[in-house]
Amino acid sequence: MAAPSFAGAALAAPSPSSAGADDEAYWREVARAYDVKTDIINLENGYWGVMARPVAERYLENVKRVNHDNSFYARRSWGDDYRSAIAQLAAALGAREDEIAITRGATEALKGLIAGYNKLEAGQAVMVADLDYPEMIAMMEWRAAKSGCEIVKISIPEPSTHDGLIAFYKKALIDNPSVKLLLLTHISNRTGLAIPVKEIVAMARAKGVDCIVDAAHSWGQMDFIADDIGADFVGYNLHKWIGAPIGAGMIYIRKGRLDDISPDPGAPDYDQGRVAGRIHTGTVDFAAVLTLPDALKFHNEVGPAAKAARFSYLRDLWVKETRGLPGLQILTPDDPRLHAAITSIRMEGKTTPEDNIALSKRLFEEFNIFTVHRVGVAAGACVRVTPSLYNSPDDVMALVKALRVICG
Numbered sequence: 001m002a003a004p005s006f007a008g009a010a011l012a013a014p015s016p017s018s019a020g021a022d023d024e025a026y027w028r029e030v031a032r033a034y035d036v037k038t039d040i041i042n043l044e045n046g047y048w049g050v051m052a053r054p055v056a057e058r059y060l061e062n063v064k065r066v067n068h069d070n071s072f073y074a075r076r077s078w079g080d081d082y083r084s085a086i087a088q089l090a091a092a093l094g095a096r097e098d099e100i101a102i103t104r105g106a107t108e109a110l111k112g113l114i115a116g117y118n119k120l121e122a123g124q125a126v127m128v129a130d131l132d133y134p135e136m137i138a139m140m141e142w143r144a145a146k147s148g149c150e151i152v153k154i155s156i157p158e159p160s161t162h163d164g165l166i167a168f169y170k171k172a173l174i175d176n177p178s179v180k181l182l183l184l185t186h187i188s189n190r191t192g193l194a195i196p197v198k199e200i201v202a203m204a205r206a207k208g209v210d211c212i213v214d215a216a217h218s219w220g221q222m223d224f225i226a227d228d229i230g231a232d233f234v235g236y237n238l239h240k241w242i243g244a245p246i247g248a249g250m251i252y253i254r255k256g257r258l259d260d261i262s263p264d265p266g267a268p269d270y271d272q273g274r275v276a277g278r279i280h281t282g283t284v285d286f287a288a289v290l291t292l293p294d295a296l297k298f299h300n301e302v303g304p305a306a307k308a309a310r311f312s313y314l315r316d317l318w319v320k321e322t323r324g325l326p327g328l329q330i331l332t333p334d335d336p337r338l339h340a341a342i343t344s345i346r347m348e349g350k351t352t353p354e355d356n357i358a359l360s361k362r363l364f365e366e367f368n369i370f371t372v373h374r375v376g377v378a379a380g381a382c383v384r385v386t387p388s389l390y391n392s393p394d395d396v397m398a399l400v401k402a403l404r405v406i407c408g
């Protein structure tokens with residue numbers, strides 16, 4: 001297909017991509033839209049997602065504009081710009097405008113949801129898993145203690161299957177009938193496991209259990225809209241896989257459920273009846289919010305489905321070549337429903353953080369491949385591998401070569 005025209009500075013508008021995941025001419029053009037370090041092979045794109053050049057340029061313009069116009073901007077134009085960003089986010093997510101608010105990241109969104117959830121009664125319980133994000137587990141511990149509830153901690157089976165995960169969560173809820181609030185992480189930051197969140201949310205709802213979904217890593221890495229998750233309470237990041245400036249996320253509360261999340265104690269009166277009142281941020285990075293429509297535009301031009309397919313393609317390229325190497329454990333299942341870009345590895349028996357710091361260090365020092373170790377997985381620490389849109393098949397094949405050497 002024709003190469004897209006956004007590799008230059010302007011936010012030009014190629015038609016939404018229908019490129020195949022292996023259309024290298026197309027993906028090279030996409031990669032050219034990113035100004036990134038080229039002296040390393042960076043396979044650690046899970047921290048945040050760098051902005052494409054057109055988005056970064058617009059962000060810098062917005063920083064200058066806001067700094068130049070000062071409160072004249074904030075007091076006269078900000079309200080309309082905020083509402084416009086909300087409208088575009090809601091359209092992209094398939095949500096109502098009054099179901100979302102912009103946050104400074106998934107943390108702020110999820111903290112607002114967990115801290116504000118007001119339906120628990122003393123003697124009930126909440127549930128978290130080993131693959132949940134540590135700060136959200138800590139928030140759930142706080143929530144439980146504050147409400148006089150117990151916290152039930154489960155460890156997700158490794159390896160996992162689609163049906164096995166649904167059955168696992170079902171059994172966990174049957175075994176723990178006092179659980180009334182469940183934290184679900186759509187894509188684990190530790191192993192990249194994508195759980196069948198819609199099915200689990202529906203199953204939990206049928207048992208009277210509410211779910212708070214941590215979608216920090218999923219929107220933009222996978223292609224879905226709000227109803228594909230089906231959850232009433234969700235925290236999103238926009239600065240990971242949507243490619244927005246750092247400091248952008250989103251809180252979602254389904255229409256009709258707002259009263260089940262208490263307002264932030266610091267929220268002003270005018271926000272009490274709105275989702276924005278569940279996370280009172282105070283003064284925000286206006287320029288970051290102003291740039292959200294540009295990030296969304298770029299994301300939509302490449303195409304959410306094409307992006308998701310490319311991520312899986314790059315991931316499958318290296319996994320197909322390395323699964324089965326002696327001593328190598330690939331923790332993330334190959335079922336396309338259960339992963340996107342992220343996949344984690346460890347060497348058999350090497351389960352400590354130090355083991356995996358050493359593996360990541362070796363990949364870097366001997367092979368120039370940058371990754372990160374992750375801890376907290378019940379079965380042991382691991383090394384996370386996360387390609388992004390600017391990575392090429394050569395980048396992931398370099399990892400294959402490295403792992404062949406390491407596995408002997």
Ligand SMILES: Cc1ncc(COP(=O)(O)O)c(C=O)c1O
Pocket residue numbers: 046047104105106107108132133185187188189214216217237249
């Ligand atoms: C699963 C998950 N939840 C929540 C967060 C927090 O996101 P942020 O730090 O961008 O607010 C992260 C960040 O990596 C994450 O991976």
